[in-house]
């Protein structure tokens with residue numbers, strides 16, 4: 001697929017510091033050593049034709065179109081596979097070369113359907129372009145010889161087709177799947193003329209291991225692999241660079257458009273988080289933005305049993321403001337609050353917390369990061385002084401040992417997983433700490449050196465055991481610690497960690513991790529070179545989430561693995577803007593930049609800029625809001641882009657809280673589960689409909705660009721502004737860039753970040769200020785942000801959630817590649833082809849004990865509630881542990897999760913719920929009730945009275 005992307009240099013950039021000067025077509029050219037003649041030529045402006053080469057892949061040298069003449073060499077070497085040498089003299093154009101190139105193209109074209117005018121790639125096809133470049137005018141062999149023109153199309157994938165009749169067997173797709181994606185789903189079957197691209201064992205793409213990342217489609221120079229959207233609607237006309245709105249990798253994309261309609265999303269080659277790669281969600285699953293379920297007019301109703309009434313924006317805003325003021329008048333200033341969204345932009349999130357603090361007059365603001373990465377903020381701030389990961393993604397290229405704890409990168413952070421797999425194929429070692437055998441444990445050309453398959457809830461015991469081995473075996477980097485960390489805290493920690501009760505042998509019976517494995521992993525981590533830790537919600541969503549984050553930081557500091565490329569502590573953020581929503585002051589106790597609300601200097605800075613007096617005491621966290629709603633002291637809530645009714649634990653408690661509110665305002669794209677309890681619905685805008693920025697897991701701030709007008713007429717930030725004005729606290733911004741300017745003015749780590757700076761640099765990793773004008777890829781280089789690193793004693797305290805005879809299994813939860821979070825977006829795309837229901841994974845032994853077979857309906861009961869799912873019998877599970885995802889509201893995964901939470905941050909303990917699993921034949925009571933309520937709410941929306949009647 002040729003896209004509107006910039007120039008293709010044919011082979012990848014080389015990063016050598018050794019430079020080589022050669023002569024190409026009479027001109028001197030200087031390039032890094034290791035560069036191909038092709039790349040040097042194209043960089044110098046010489047037009048070397050090519051088909052099997054593209055700069056995202058290593059050269060292969062199969063098409064013979066790129067031949068050149070090199071003085072002193074016999075024949076015509078392929079420029080893509082020939083590396084530059086000092087003094088080399090290259091000719092890229094000559095009569096002989098033109099003749100050979102035409103001959104090559106003639107052969108290709110003689111076995112190609114002559115349907116260029118009606119082909120979906122017409123005007124954007126490298127084969128067509130190259131025929132023009134080499135001046136092919138006729139095919140002497142005719143078109144009647146043996147050919148592949150009758151080969152059947154594979155249309156099994158919902159997003160792209162494979163038409164072998166158009167294949168030139170250049171193998172770009174095969175190499176993309178191997179080198180870029182690391183899935184190895186494609187091969188070239190047979191030899192010579194019979195060669196054909198084959199998915200898996202010769203079946204269809206959908207039946208193969210293909211994960212639909214689209215790298216092969218992007219690499220294909222012909223219409224053989226082609227996006228269905230382009231086949232349906234034709235080639236795009238223009239494009240805008242923007243950022244994926246799904247996960248925390250934050251891939252950069254070119255939204256390729258016809259007018260205001262997206263035709264395809266192409267990962268941006270210069271995107272610093274993704275380098276031209278993507279996963280199925282970002283590349284293909286954008287259709288939700290214009291899905292028919294989008295609600296495009298504001299709606300209000302007095303009671304949640306009333307039909308909705310469509311109203312104008314003015315009426316909706318005025319009604320909401322009047323309700324908020326009425327409620328505050330009746331129940332007090334603190335009776336209302338707001339929730340920001342990690343799906344929205346930094347600017348929108350900033351405005352919601354400003355609205356709460358300045359217009360509501362309290363600090364009752366929280367964010368969905370409460371339920372995912374709040375322990376990261378607490379743990380990393382306490383130990384190192386900054387609530388963020390330490391590295392950029394590219395740091396992985398210098399990693400020798402990677403430890404993945406409680407994360408499933410191939411599903412949760414697929415593009416970064418591809419970078420990890422690439423480094424592993426180059427020889428890096430891998431330690432996986434996870435109750436499940438995730439894909440990284442044993443995938444194509446990737447095998448974990450150690451898989452510590454711990455019991456859920458024992459993370460802290462495992463990290464302590466690893467640190468114990470390192471300390472006891474003299475593997476601590478005492479020199480690093482002496483220079484960089486607090487002496488006394490380290491001494492206290494060392495004494496604690498050396499206690500025999502922390503040894504792998506002592507903890508084995510609790511963690512389930514054989515002592516020898518833990519010892520081996522610890523030795524590898526401490527002695528294997530640059531060691532980096534990547535972790536996810538399997539670390540944070542525990543009663544000791546914050547303790548575990550600090551245990552990870554201790555381990556990194558104790559082994560000197562902080563402050564340079566290849567090492568570090570790296571939280572893999574779930575949603576696209578989790579980092580940003582935390583940075584923007586979404587927590588009740590912190591103003592933007594993680595500054596405590598009780599700090600007088602910070603507060604007065606904001607007070608003078610915002611022209612209000614701010615409350616000194618932190619406000620309510622989300623769980624406190626729920627409790628206060630049930631108690632009757634909290635009466636109104638503004639929820640922007642968050643579905644707390646589905647995503648938060650103990651669903652019955654959440655819905656009891658929501659039904660206790662007098663005014664619930666939901667701003668979202670769809671009637672999500674929370675909106676079914678709302679009194680005001682304010683239509684949201686997708687990432688395609690607004691300007692702003694997202695901040696990814698590496699602290700990278702990237703632009704989100706409006707490529708189509710908001711379907712409901714207003715971007716989310718404009719709605720917050722209108723609401724604030726109606727509440728009597730004036731806000732005025734000409735555009736999102738002015739909001740970012742205000743953030744930069746008030747937040748030292750953002751001081752140098754503006755739309756103009758991002759446009760200039762592509763993206764910027766904060767901190768960005770006078771000391772680091774281009775941003776900060778690696779943190780804590782010479783000293784920790786807090787000065788000296790702080791070791792914390794991490795005592796293992798088992799969770800209160802215990803298995804017993806009644807609830808003998810542990811349920812843990814996670815996500816899957818094709819779906820995203822509560823599924824509101826991905827369920828409205830063809831991604832349901834891969835995952836159309838949440839299932840319960842159960843080990844064969846546990847299934848057999850209960851008479852459960854694959855696909856059977858099973859009841860899952862916990863102390864909090866009960867739900868029913870279909871079972872998937874899977875050896876990925878360890879006996880005693882079951883697993884499910886939470887992408888479908890009717891699954892009720894959170895009906896069974898409990899209210900246990902992290903001691904420091906209240907992050908829910910989603911990862912440990914004691915359950916019993918039994919064969920059943922009908923849905924749970926909650927599911928019946930959910931279906932009735934949901935059907936009723938959908939009817940009330942369908943029956944809504946239009947705005948102008």
Ligand code: SF4
Pocket residue numbers: 166167168169170171172173174197219220221222224225
């Ligand atoms: S499908 Fe495309 S990329 Fe793959 S071998 Fe055929 S022409 Fe080349």
Ligand code: SF4
Pocket residue numbers: 173176177181183184185186209210211212213214215216217
């Ligand atoms: S879509 Fe991705 S995983 Fe599937 S065959 Fe193509 S490159 Fe491989």
Ligand code: SF4
Pocket residue numbers: 244245246247248249250251274277278279280281282283413414415416
């Ligand atoms: S979902 Fe994540 S990995 Fe996939 S394209 Fe979007 S940002 Fe990249």
Ligand code: FES
Pocket residue numbers: 049050051052053060061062063064065066067078079080081
């Ligand atoms: S581009 Fe060099 S051989 Fe194909």
